[in-house]
Amino acid sequence: MTVAVPLTVLGGYLGAGKTTLLNRVLTADHGLRIAVIVNDFGDIAVDEALVEPEDGNVLALANGCVCCQAVDGLGSALDDLSALETRPDHVIIEVSGVGDPWAVAQWGRTPGYALDGVLVVVDPESLGTWLADQYVGDTVADQIRAADVLIVSRTDIAAANEVAAAREMLRALSDAPIADGPTAGPELLLPVERLGRQPGTDHPLHVAHSFVPRSMDRAQLRAWLDGTPVEVVRIKGLVDDGEHGLIGQLSGRRVEVSRRRDPRPIDPVMTMIGRPGTDPGVLIAWAAGIVA
Numbered sequence: 001m002t003v004a005v006p007l008t009v010l011g012g013y014l015g016a017g018k019t020t021l022l023n024r025v026l027t028a029d030h031g032l033r034i035a036v037i038v039n040d041f042g043d044i045a046v047d048e049a050l051v052e053p054e055d056g057n058v059l060a061l062a063n064g065c066v067c068c069q070a071v072d073g074l075g076s077a078l079d080d081l082s083a084l085e086t087r088p089d090h091v092i093i094e095v096s097g098v099g100d101p102w103a104v105a106q107w108g109r110t111p112g113y114a115l116d117g118v119l120v121v122v123d124p125e126s127l128g129t130w131l132a133d134q135y136v137g138d139t140v141a142d143q144i145r146a147a148d149v150l151i152v153s154r155t156d157i158a159a160a161n162e163v164a165a166a167r168e169m170l171r172a173l174s175d176a177p178i179a180d181g182p183t184a185g186p187e188l189l190l191p192v193e194r195l196g197r198q199p200g201t202d203h204p205l206h207v208a209h210s211f212v213p214r215s216m217d218r219a220q221l222r223a224w225l226d227g228t229p230v231e232v233v234r235i236k237g238l239v240d241d242g243e244h245g246l247i248g249q250l251s252g253r254r255v256e257v258s259r260r261r262d263p264r265p266i267d268p269v270m271t272m273i274g275r276p277g278t279d280p281g282v283l284i285a286w287a288a289g290i291v292a
Contacts, residue, residue, distance in 0.1 A: 004114035005081075007091045011101030012121035013130055013140050014234040014273060015251020017153030017181055018094055021121060025092070026065055034065040035088035037077045074107045082112050090116075097234065098139060098273070102146035120147035121181060123251070124158045124166035131169060135276040136233075144173045153181035207274040209283040213290045215240040215268075218257055221248050225255045229286055231278040237270030 012018045026034060060066055066088065068077045074093065081088060091113065095104045101118045108115025120143050130140045144150065150170050155163050170178055216224070221239050228235065228250055235250040238260070245266040249256045260266065272283050 004112060005088060005091055006116035007093065007108045007110075007113045008116045009093050009095060009101050009105045009108070009118045010121070011095040011099065011104070011118065011143050011146065012097065012151075013123075013136070013143060014097035015126070015249075015254065016097070016121040016123045017151075018097075018121050020153065021151065021181060022092065022094055026061065032065075032089040033086065035081045035084075035091045036065065036067045037074065037081075037091065037093045038067065074104065075110070078107065078110050078113065098136075100146070101143055105146070117148040118146050119149045119151060120144055121151045121153050122166060122170065123153050124162045125154065125254070126251070127166045127169055133275075141173055144170060147174060147176045150174060150176050150178045151181050152178060155180045156182040207276070207278045207280055207283065208271060209274070209280060209287060210269060210271045211284075211287045211291050213237065213239050213268050213270050213287075215242060216246075216290065217241055218246060218259075221246055222255065222257045224248075224290055225250050225257065228255075229282060231274045231282050232272050232286075233275055234273040235270060238266050238268050239270070240266065240268045 010018055010022060022036065026036070066081070066084070068080055078091070081091060093104055093107070095101050101120060105115055105118050107113070122140075122144065127140070131137050133140075152163060152166055152170075167178060170176075216239055218241065221241075225235065225248055232250065235248065237248055239246045239248055241259075243259075244263055245260040245268070247256075247258045247260060248270070270287070272287065274280075274283050
């Protein structure tokens with residue numbers, strides 16, 4: 001009899017720190033063959049130092065793990081992983097920042113898999129703002145309620161009062177155990193007991209816009225991101241700087257610009273996500289200032 005592969009769902013609102021945590025798991029010395037399914041906008045964002053040549057939708061990693069983008073849906077991605085010559089020891093699905101982790105967790109009932117639990121990451125610096133937001137507050141609250149384990153990211157750099165306040169907000173919504181993000185890693189793979197969560201409700205759709213940015217240097221990209229309209233809650237993408245390329249990100253009001261380490265050519269692209277109800281013209285008009 002074939003043993004079912006445990007499946008963990010990793011959720012959290014836009015910019016909460018899911019990918020950082022995921023990379024920490026993938027680079028840890030645990031000896032497990034982990035398969036990651038990315039169900040998010042943009043490219044697969046695992047640590048570029050791990051990436052090996054791509055085979056279809058499955059990306060091989062240097063440590064024996066694999067990453068699979070859910071191009072044709074989660075069902076197809078799970079089928080692709082089941083068809084691999086060597087089955088993974090564990091599967092992690094990284095859910096879209098605006099997605100419902102509980103809904104995605106239902107794929108853990110797919111034959112050959114067993115749901116191991118739902119983990120939700122929250123950013124203590126922005127949690128209060130998102131929960132109070134009239135458009136996204138219910139989405140964030142439902143993500144928290146879906147969790148079997150809650151992970152507070154950036155506790156090593158956030159102010160102590162922000163971390164304490166975030167924990168109080170989480171306790172008001174869930175009785176799930178809370179872990180500190182900077183110390184969480186391979187323990188993601190430990191079995192998690194199901195707590196009988198209920199599915200979330202429907203919410204207004206976020207507005208997304210993708211475009212090809214012109215070439216610019218680090219200072220120019222930083223200045224552009226610093227001027228992001230308040231309607232934009234997330235930006236993620238690649239910019240040509242005449243060298244290996246730059247990675248630009250915005251989460252809430254936090255801006256990050258870093259240099260790519262991968263020497264392979266890039267296809268510059270930026271994806272923006274606006275608050276529900278945002279006029280797409282606002283995003284398009286602002287992006288036009290740096291379109292190639």
